[in-house]
Amino acid sequence: MSANAAVSLPESPAPSAADCLRQLTRKDFQTDQEVRWCPGCGDYAILAQVQKVLAGLGRPRHQFVFVSGIGCSSRFPYYVNTYGFHGIHGRAPAIATGVKCANPELSVWVVTGDGDGLSIGTNHLIHALRRNVDLKILLFNNRIYGLTKGQYSPTSEFGKRTKSSPLGTIEQPINPVQTALAAQATFVARTIYADPGHLAQTLEAAARHRGAAFIEILQNCRIFNEGAFDPVADRARAEESRILLRDGQPLRFGKGGRFGLAIRDMEPVVVDLEAEPHRAAELIVHNVRSTSPALAALLAELEPPHFPTALGVFRQVERPTYEELLMRQIRDAVAKRGHPDLQALLQSGTTWVVE
Amino acid sequence: MNPGSSGKGQQLQELRQSTVRFAGDSGDGMQLVGSQFADLASLSGCAIRTIPDFPSEIRAPAGTLAGVSGYQLNFGGEEVLTPGDQPFVLVAMNPAALRVSLPELQPGGLIIVDTDEFTPENLAKAKYATNPLEDGSLEGYRVVPVAMTTLTEEATKPTGLPPSARARCKNFFALGMTLWLYDQPMQPLLEWLMRKFRKDPAVMAANAASLRAGYNFANTTELLRVHYRVAPGHLPPGRYRRVTGNEAMALGLIAAAHRAGRPLVYASYPITPASEILHELSARKEFDVRVIQCEDEIAAACAALGASFAGALGATGTSGPGLSLKTETLGLAVMTELPLVVVDVQRAGPSTGMPTKTEQADLLMALYGRHGEAPLPVLAPATPADCFPIAFEAIRLAIRYMTPVLVLSDGFLANSAEAFRIPDVNTLPDLRAEAPPPPPPGEFAPYRRDPKTLARPWVAPGTPGYEHRIGGLEKQDVTGLVTYDSENHRRMVELRARKVEGIAGDIPPATVDGPAQGELLVVGWGSTYGAIAAAVRQAQLEGHSVAHLHLRHLNPLPRNVESVLRGFRRVLVPENNTGQLATLLQSRFLLPVQSLPKVEGRPFLIRDIRNTIEELLRS
CATH class of the missing domain: 3.40.50.970 (Thiamin diphosphate (ThDP)-binding fold, Pyr/PP domains)
Known part of the structure; x- marks a missing residue:
């Protein structure tokens, strides 16, 4: 190479015909590694849906990278037959940012948990979202520390008794969706392990979003926090316990959409449309593209017993991605200063010759 | 400007090297004139070594000791290896700059001061009870008091700039004096000013006028009858x-x-x-x-x-x-x-x-x-x-x-x-x-090592057929799969260590400056190079059996380090710490090592090391 040639990543061999042409299936994304989560763990359902969604994205396996931190959820990359990097506690968004900046063509996914992503790694999570690095961040929230065997996590409810809080926690839990909204994430959603259809749909929407996508996935830890999301997970009670966010639609839930959600005095209120049908016009109409994330933040806060839990896409807006802007500056610099000339760079400024 | 100027009763002395320090308030532009003087010295063929000394505070109060900004330059022949132990010339733009820099000045050194700044207020800020220009405390130095601010303001009047803007050009007045003092030409600087202030002709003119005024002042004042020419070095040919x-x-x-x-x-x-x-x-x-x-x-x-x-x-x-x-x-x-x-x-x-x-x-x-x-x-x-x-x-x-x-x-x-x-x-x-190409996908394993370097293959995501997972959990040899197998862990710990140790075969052997065997070996690493090299060369010139080993690779060490060390009766290790390399060498090679620590936040002076070498050779 001449010293002045443009710099680029080493050329990759062309994708094999098999990877390019064949419709991939979930099986293509399975590894030969024995999955080692506890029997009945909610992670199994998430893994299955992720593998299924990946197969349907029309991209070959070698273009995917899964990056994780530490915790039960962070074993995820070992089970997906793509490129994978099992990092250190809390740092997956930072590692993934480096991956994406090195090669913006890759589809980069981050798998994290409530401890990994919202305790030790909160800083990196917030900044990856704020920068709008095109990462798909899946935060498995089971409201407990599983791998370290049952201490309370930053999303554990106030007063929760665990091994490290025998008298109950004295900490206010952090709300993952609100945190992502506050960090100006361009895609924020919530789904639940127990509804494969909704899970797959949400994953796919995130995959197709251009920019930082954050999904809180409510997940059950069989061993240390069994039933944490039962009211939401229970299919029989789903109509009352979940409020599905649909862009452009009024927020309704309950059998036959009997109830709706309105705002009064800056507080959410449930409207019984059977009793007061004339109030249908008062219902909040969901708008994922709303300029302000305030309403989305309000929806993120709804929780049992007084409200259903909101699931779906809270917010989806467009903003240039970090790596796009980064590469644009590089292209602009080349356009302005010409192709890089290393010799000229070394000789810049005042120079002199010793004979 | 030319040797002819020595005709008016002026004397031109030759020096092999010289150290000059520009010191003033952080707003006085000392870094600028210092670096310009460094370039001029370089253009005349001298070797240079500089060190700035700027305040820790972003905007320390003007005129205070905390606000002093200095730029020290050592220039001359190839023996210039450090920024100089003691300045020979000090340019002090205010009392604080004088107070901060004086302790390091060479006895008998030359001090150029801006007397306009020696006001009661500024003297107080510099914690001077009396004016050092008048109380005799500068006896033993050659002091050149110059009303630099006033002279600069006068010289720059034709530019039409307001007096405050004109006064700011006094750093170029000081630089002009320094140019005369070291028999350096003004022309390259005037050209530099043209380029630098091409969009601001008034400022360019003011700085040029100030530079000329300083030069001419030095050339005519009775206070300066001697000026100096520093001999160029013998640097290897090339563009610098x-x-x-x-x-x-x-x-x-x-x-x-x-x-x-x-x-x-x-x-x-x-x-x-x-x-x-x-x-x-x-x-x-x-x-x-x-x-x-x-x-x-x-x-x-x-x-x-x-x-x-x-x-x-x-x-x-x-x-x-x-x-x-x-x-x-x-x-x-x-x-x-x-x-x-x-x-x-x-x-x-x-x-x-x-x-x-x-x-x-x-x-x-x-x-x-x-x-x-x-x-x-x-x-x-x-x-x-x-x-x-x-x-x-x-x-x-x-x-x-x-x-x-x-x-x-x-x-x-x-x-x-x-x-x-x-x-x-x-x-x-x-x-x-350098990175060996990976084998065909069928034979690829993320931890299958190159037999020579023990490096594993580097295959980036995006490469079809090489999908693999890595991470912080212990890896099975070759496959890279996660394993807690005890024998495998022992092997992997050893492989990782052997890989790094193997680099010793890929780096140059340690070579000493001086005899391969003798009385004393001075071992250094990092930024201590210049001070050690200069001190050792001085000792060698006096006939002492001293050599210098400087380590650029600290892990792994070159393979011959032990045999080099054993060629000397004593080993001295100067470091800007309390003896870390000394500890390392002692524990690794089980031989006595004398540590010379310096933890004052400042680099070694040549004489720090020189004195210790002499003590050791006497004992």
């Missing part, structure tokens, strides 16, 4: 430029990435005294330098490592507190066996310590400061210009051995400048071949 250590480090990283044909991803968090590397690289985007200013030091290391995983060259720069934060990521880099360069521009610690002051106390941390058995190569540049080849070497080793590499620079190297012989880029090694 002035670089600081941080500049050279940034250039080295760019050059190496360029020669490796990969983008450089430099992820960093601002920290003194490493930030200039971040600034330099941020301004070089056309070289496909992808700079990420991260949220913290940990993220910076992680983003760099992630970039390396994805096939770019990941690098990060920091100082001591940041290195502490990066240690967990360094362990991950050791385990995942990915290339990564971490530059630690050391500063005085522990904790926040003295951020603007130099120290070399991170050596043992660099070597051992990680949990688990986590060996990695450690390099240290010897001089500011040496940061270029060291950065290049760090990237070469990182790629060839698939390992994180730590580079130990320091605050002294970072800010000190010297002449850098610009290499022909086509002679720089081609680093593309």
Whole structure:
């Protein structure tokens, strides 16, 4: 190479015909590694849906990278037959940012948990979202520390008794969706392990979003926090316990959409449309593209017993991605200063010759 | 300006080297005139070595001791290896500058002062009870009192600028005097002023007038009858430029990435005294330098490592507190066996310590400061210009051995400048071949090592057929699968160590400056090079049996270090720490080593080492 040639990543061999042409299936994304989560763990359902969604994205396996931190959820990359990097506690968004900046063509996914992503790694999570690095961040929230065997996590409810809080926690839990909204994430959603259809749909929407996508996935830890999301997970009670966010639609839930959600005095209120049908016009109409994330933040806060839990896409807006802007500056610099000339760079400024 | 000027009863003396210090308030433009004088000295063929001394505070109150900004330049023949122990000339723009710099001035040295600034108010700010220009305390020095502000204002009147703007040109008045003093031409500076202030002709004219006025004043005043010509050095032929250590480090990283044909991803968090590397690289985007200013030091290391995983060259720069934060990521880099360069521009610690002051106390941390058995190569540049080849070497080793590499620079190297012989880029090694090509996909295993280097293959995401997973959990030999097998762990710990030890066969053997055997060997590493080299050469000239060994590779050490050490009756190790390399050499080779520690936040002076050498040789 001449010293002045443009710099680029080493050329990759062309994708094999098999990877390019064949419709991939979930099986293509399975590894030969024995999955080692506890029997009945909610992670199994998430893994299955992720593998299924990946197969349907029309991209070959070698273009995917899964990056994780530490915790039960962070074993995820070992089970997906793509490129994978099992990092250190809390740092997956930072590692993934480096991956994406090195090669913006890759589809980069981050798998994290409530401890990994919202305790030790909160800083990196917030900044990856704020920068709008095109990462798909899946935060498995089971409201407990599983791998370290049952201490309370930053999303554990106030007063929760665990091994490290025998008298109950004295900490206010952090709300993952609100945190992502506050960090100006361009895609924020919530789904639940127990509804494969909704899970797959949400994953796919995130995959197709251009920019930082954050999904809180409510997940059950069989061993240390069994039933944490039962009211939401229970299919029989789903109509009352979940409020599905649909862009452009009024927020309704309950059998036959009997109830709706309105705002009064800056507080959410449930409207019984059977009793007061004339109030249908008062219902909040969901708008994922709303300029302000305030309403989305309000929806993120709804929780049992007084409200259903909101699931779906809270917010989806467009903003240039970090790596796009980064590469644009590089292209602009080349356009302005010409192709890089290393010799000229070394000789810049005042120079002199010793004979 | 020309030797003829000596005709008016003036005397021109020849010097082999000389040290001058410009000191003033941080708003006085001392760094500017100092660096311009350094360039002029270079143009006349002299070797140069500079050191700035700027206040820690961003805007310290004007006229105070805390606000003094200094620029010291040593120039002359090839014996110029440090910024100079004692200035021969001090330009002091106010009382505070005089007070701060005087203790270092050579006895009998020349002091040029701006008397206009020696007001009762400024004297009080500098904690002078009486005016040193009048109380006899400067006896023993040659003092040239000049009403510099007034003279500058008068000389620049025709420019029409307001008096305050004109007075600001007094740094060029001082520079003009210095030019006469050292028999340097004005022309290159006048040309530089034309270029620099091409958009502001009035300011250009004022600075030029001030420069000329200073020169002419020095030429005519009765106070200065002697001026000096410093003999040029015998530098190797070539094209040169002035670089600081941080500049050279940034250039080295760019050059190496360029020669490796990969983008450089430099992820960093601002920290003194490493930030200039971040600034330099941020301004070089056309070289496909992808700079990420991260949220913290940990993220910076992680983003760099992630970039390396994805096939770019990941690098990060920091100082001591940041290195502490990066240690967990360094362990991950050791385990995942990915290339990564971490530059630690050391500063005085522990904790926040003295951020603007130099120290070399991170050596043992660099070597051992990680949990688990986590060996990695450690390099240290010897001089500011040496940061270029060291950065290049760090990237070469990182790629060839698939390992994180730590580079130990320091605050002294970072800010000190010297002449850098610009290499022909086509002679720089081609680093593309360093990473062995991976086998066909069917035979690929992420931890199947190259038999020669023990490096594992580097296959970036995006390459079809090579999908694989790596991480911080212990890896099964060859397959890279997660395993807790005890025998495998023992083997992997050993393999990782052997890989790094093997680098010793790929680096130059240690060579000494001086006899191969003798009375005393002075061993150094990093920025102590200049002071040790100068002290040892002085001792050699006096016929002493002394040699100098300077280590640029601290892990692994060159294979012949032990035999070199055993060739001498005594070993002296000067370090800007309490004896870390000394401890290392003693424990490794079980031989007595005399430590010469200096932990004052300042580099060694030649005489610090010289005195110890003499003491040792007497005893």
